[in-house]
Structures are given as structure tokens and as C-alpha cells.
Amino acid sequence: MKIAILTTYFFPEENGITRYIEGLYGALLEAHGELEVEVIVFDTLGTQKWQEKWGQFTIRRIESRQFMGRTYAVPTLKGYRQLKKIFNDNKYDIINTHTRFFFSSFLGIKFGKKYDIPVVHTEHGSGYVQHGNLLVELVAKTYDHTLGKYTLKNSKIVCGVSESVCEFAKKLGAKKVQTIYNGIDAAFWQENVIKNEIKKELGINDGEIVFSFVGRIVPSKGCQDVIEALEKVKNISWKFVVVGDGIFRKKLEEIVSNKKLEDGIVFMGMQKKEMIRNILQISDLFINASFASEGMPTTILEASAAGAKCLSSDMGGSVEILPEENLYTAKNIDELREKIEGYRDIKKINVSRFDWKNIQEKFYDVLKSV
Structure with a gap:
């Protein structure tokens, strides 16, 4: 054939x-x-x-x-x-x-x-x-x-x-x-990395909670919503690692600068999948804030296989694989902030069937x- x-x-x-x-x-x-x-x-x-x-x-x-x-x-x-x-x-x-x-x-x-x-x-x-x-x-x-x-x-x-x-x-x-x-190729994402070295390379301090995003930086992917929510997060010392590029990146960097959040947000640009795996494995919470017509977000599967907890908007295929406590209403900044602050209650999921x-x-x- x-x-x-x-x-x-x-x-x-x-x-x-x-x-x-x-x-x-x-x-x-x-x-x-x-x-x-x-x-x-x-x-x-x-x-x-x-x-x-x-x-x-x-x-x-x-x-x-x-x-x-x-x-x-x-x-x-x-x-x-x-x-x-x-x-x-x-x-x-x-x-x-x-x-x-x-x-x-x-x-x-x-x-x-x-x-x-x-x-x-x-x-x-x-x-x-x-x-x-x-x-x-x-x-x-x-x-x-x-x-x-x-x-x-x-x-x-x-x-x-x-x-x-x-x-x-x-x-x-x-x-x-x-x-x-x-x-996904589950074995690849589960391959162990030396987390302390990765954190040191990215300037992440001991005790900082790592949030991450991987994807195209366009408005519909909702990365700006995550930044707005993080600005309001209380009682958590955090670092937000953004992997990807796109037409909205320059605007997003301006938003970060205007909010004076440069010390907390790391823009990584496009990265090879080995580096993406490293970032996902050190992540305490991976966030998919998309309000686009998502099919089945690959990044949620990859992050889950890498051992990260996943929080997602209630769009497309995300609702088919994540429990309710891992979901929030798309574009609802206050609900997103509450979920981020309660990241300890979010469940890890098994994605071996994928x-x-x-x-x-x-x-x-x-x-x-x-």
C-alpha cells in the first residue's frame, strides 16, 4: 500500500x-x-x-x-x-x-x-x-x-x-x-533529565513554583490570559516559562514589561523537543489557556507523560482527557487565577493509552x- x-x-x-x-x-x-x-x-x-x-x-x-x-x-x-x-x-x-x-x-x-x-x-x-x-x-x-x-x-x-x-x-x-x-511517544517524554541542572540553566531559584506554556504565540492560544492571572496570584513564588514563537510574541513581551513581570517570565522561543521535555519535567503545572477550536492538544499529552500536572481551558479535546478539577472556563481570568493558586489540588493523569x-x-x- x-x-x-x-x-x-x-x-x-x-x-x-x-x-x-x-x-x-x-x-x-x-x-x-x-x-x-x-x-x-x-x-x-x-x-x-x-x-x-x-x-x-x-x-x-x-x-x-x-x-x-x-x-x-x-x-x-x-x-x-x-x-x-x-x-x-x-x-x-x-x-x-x-x-x-x-x-x-x-x-x-x-x-x-x-x-x-x-x-x-x-x-x-x-x-x-x-x-x-x-x-x-x-x-x-x-x-x-x-x-x-x-x-x-x-x-x-x-x-x-x-x-x-x-x-x-x-x-x-x-x-x-x-x-x-x-x-505521543510516551517513552521519550518519560526519559529522566537532571532537573536541578535545567532549573539552574533557566535561572529558576529553589522554592519557585514552575508554570509552563508550549505553543504558538498567537492571541487565541491565551498566553496573555495566563500572564494576567499570574499578576494577581498571591502567596506563591513562581516562574513562568514560555516556549514558542509567533506573531503575538512582541506584544506579549510588551505586556510583561508594562506589568513589570520580567523577572518572573522566561521567553524561550522555539526549542527542540529535547529541551521542551526538560522544561515539562521541571514544571509543577503546565497551562493550556487556548480559546481556539482545539482538537486534541498534543502539549497536554506530552506534559502529562513528562510528569507535569495540567490545567486547561474547557475547549475541544481537553475535556475528553482531563478531570473537572483540571479545567477552567476559557477566558475567565479569575477562575484561571484560582486554579493556579490551587495547583496542589490538580491531578496528574495517565496518558499511556495515547x-x-x-x-x-x-x-x-x-x-x-x-
Whole structure:
């Protein structure tokens, strides 16, 4: 079975979709050596490496043009010709696309119809795009009800990364859905690190409680809510470690400066997963404050596997894996502050069932069924 993953993002681009594809298909190829997988991806970083081997994957890149800080991309005329040549020169049994509002998913349906290849679409969002800019949200919602709906309706099956994602996909017209949860390589996140050395490297003093955030720094991820809540926290000596980058980082740093919280907040920028593991293992509490249409936040699974307690807004798949005491109402700063102050009462959770070794078998059954 030869599978073409048609996606907007993949290596060397680092984000949730990249990690999802790498994790799921890495475990799948390890368990089922008869499979052949090629990743056809927009060249969002301008590498111009049109084909290369990366681990178990053959990567074929097509030229693209990026918008909104690489949040969205479309192929150039050259890229479209490259895509046509790839499908003319190769015989694929299945096309796998990711996220209905990416143009790569729409192209997957079009090329699937042209070459008579079934499309298995993986959906990562549980609701409409939340951005903060009303025009962007309107355009995104219009796309969802046109090309996004077309993608979901014409996929052979839609695999949602949580039950809430599947419900949203059905509302947009998906005919057949299957929950294939997001996953992690649990062994990697559980590998012990020397915590005292990590704390010293980050300037964390003895007795300071470590809170952390990992993700894109955009308004809808809610990092600004955490900072506002922490400003009001009493009777706790804390350090907040922020890992990630994005269009909102400069504004976030201004907020921190205006509140005179520079000594308590560490901006780490983009980091390799080894460093992210180090930070999660020294964290007393990982905070996911997103008010976006979350599917199944990978960072909650990673933080839990690393041994951190997790506090999350009540969005998307978070409510499917966390108990009530680990949740708060999205955007409610006072409730968030209360939960942070009561971090000792928050429970650690077992996420072993979300290991890719378990998830891949369910996805393999889906592939065989089409």
C-alpha cells in the first residue's frame, strides 16, 4: 500500500501537524513494513529541496507562497505543475490530507477525483477559527462552508483527533467519521533529565513554583490570559516559562514589561523537543489557556507523560482527557487565577493509552477499510 500524505506542513517546519504525521506514521511504518509513505508538502520555508529522504519518509516538496506569517500557503504555478508531475509519475493507493481549511486538503480531493484515489482526511479542529480579527474569522468561516465543507463531504472517511472534532466535522458535512486520537511517544517524554541542572540553566531559584506554556504565540492560544492571572496570584513564588514563537510574541513581551513581570517570565522561543521535555519535567503545572477550536492538544499529552500536572481551558479535546478539577472556563481570568493558586489540588493523569503504538493500529484498520 502506497500512501501520499498531502499537507501544508512537514519537516523542517515544526508544529502540531508535523509531530502528528511523524508520530503516527513512524509507529505505523515500524509495525507494518509493507507500507510505503511519501509526504507531499508545500515548501513553506523555501528550502528548494524538492525531494529528500528523512528517516522513514520520502519528502516531495512543491513551491508555495505563504500568507499571514506562514499560517496559510498555496502552491505557485510552478508548485501546481510539480504536484501534477508527482501524481503522474507515481501510483498511490490512498491520499491522506490534514485540516479542512488548508488548501492542500482541497487539492487532495481534486487530485483524488482526477486519479481515482480515495482520500482519508485527518481533521484537527473542533470548531471555527478563533483569531481576534473579525475579518479573518469571517473569511475562515466562509472557507469552512465552501471549500472546507467540500473537502469533508468528499473524503472517503474523516478521522478526527478527538470526539469533539468528529462532531464538528459531521456538522460541516462529513459522511463517515472515525475518532483517531492524537498521540505521543510516551517513552521519550518519560526519559529522566537532571532537573536541578535545567532549573539552574533557566535561572529558576529553589522554592519557585514552575508554570509552563508550549505553543504558538498567537492571541487565541491565551498566553496573555495566563500572564494576567499570574499578576494577581498571591502567596506563591513562581516562574513562568514560555516556549514558542509567533506573531503575538512582541506584544506579549510588551505586556510583561508594562506589568513589570520580567523577572518572573522566561521567553524561550522555539526549542527542540529535547529541551521542551526538560522544561515539562521541571514544571509543577503546565497551562493550556487556548480559546481556539482545539482538537486534541498534543502539549497536554506530552506534559502529562513528562510528569507535569495540567490545567486547561474547557475547549475541544481537553475535556475528553482531563478531570473537572483540571479545567477552567476559557477566558475567565479569575477562575484561571484560582486554579493556579490551587495547583496542589490538580491531578496528574495517565496518558499511556495515547501512545502512538496503540493509536497506529486503529488507523491501520481505517487504511485497510478504504
